[in-house]
Amino acid sequence: MAKLIHEITDESLETGLRGIPVGYCVTSRVDPQEGLFYHDKPIKELTHYSPEAVLYFLHSCNLETGPGLQSFLEDLKKRATLSRESKDAIAALPRRLHPMEMFSAALLIVGGLEGKNNYREDCLDIIAKLPEIVACVINHHAGWSEATKSNPELGYIENFVQMLSIPGDIDKVAFCEFLRLFYILHMDHGGGNLSAFTGKVIASGLSDMYMSLSGAMCALAGPRHGYANQQALEFVKEAHARLGDYPNEKDTETFIRDKLMKKELIYGFGHAVLRVEDPRATIFYEFAREHVPNHPLVKVALRIREAGTKVLKEDPKVACPYPNIDAMSGTLLTALGFPYPDYYTVLFGLARSAGIVMQIVYERMIARGGKGTPIVRPKYFYKPKGTC
């Protein structure tokens, strides 16, 4: 006998399916009070592991550093090479595309030229090839030199960073340390986040993994989703320009109140599911205090963390007056020597793709006793013109 798990009323309509259950997610979940868990592990606990170990954990549910992980990594290394044809096709894309358009197009190119039309195989191939795909996209878009040869032996993030032809001096050790954390925190966020959901919707029509992920990345590109990390940085920069290097509590609050009065958004705050400060944001704030406490933008962002929460809490209509992951990620990328905001959503996508492709494998190959979920086809009510 089926049990009722959610009542749908007319008030549930046109709310972006907010809170309405539609399926199972076998990789992660988001608790409104406790935040993100990969399987049964709170995200904070996983920050003590390598990105590769967390990737393997998300994929297999095994948190081990022994033979299971080693053979998973060996397999990824064999799959990592991107063909010359794919690289040339990415390098031929018009440079005036937005980096997320280019990323999404690059996924279609690689899928068309190297895809196996097998969700399980393509899932692993994509995870393995992504560092090179993303490095090619960023280098080409930025007009930097072509990526140096991929060397997966270096480590997933280390290989990605060595392929980026970042100009000038950058402390690659510090940047890699942050990017390893960034990658772990962004890998997955439950089944209903827009990019994962979009990817699964596209795959439900049996489009292949690359097309599904390409569409998911288009969803991630929106300002209400992955592009918010770039906007949150702009917000911090604007506050810095107005408040200077040593912002005090009162002036920061005034800055936020002015924004609200002008009906502008307070970027980096609020979340569709969370009702506390996003534990991923808390981890970033701790990282910032430990590694770059004196960077002017970090100081401003830390002030905004407190002032934003205080001011937003005054409005009872604000469901989540707390910082989310985007509040600090762009500021940290800038403070750690990667001041290229155009690529921040692409970095988010590099990480989030892992969770998305794993979720697609579940829905296509495992759900409903292996039959897979049917094509997504929700019901809409007709609304006659004139009543809208």
Ligand code: MLT
């Ligand atoms: C996030 O990482 O917070 C998201 O992808 C947004 C969400 O979970 O809806």
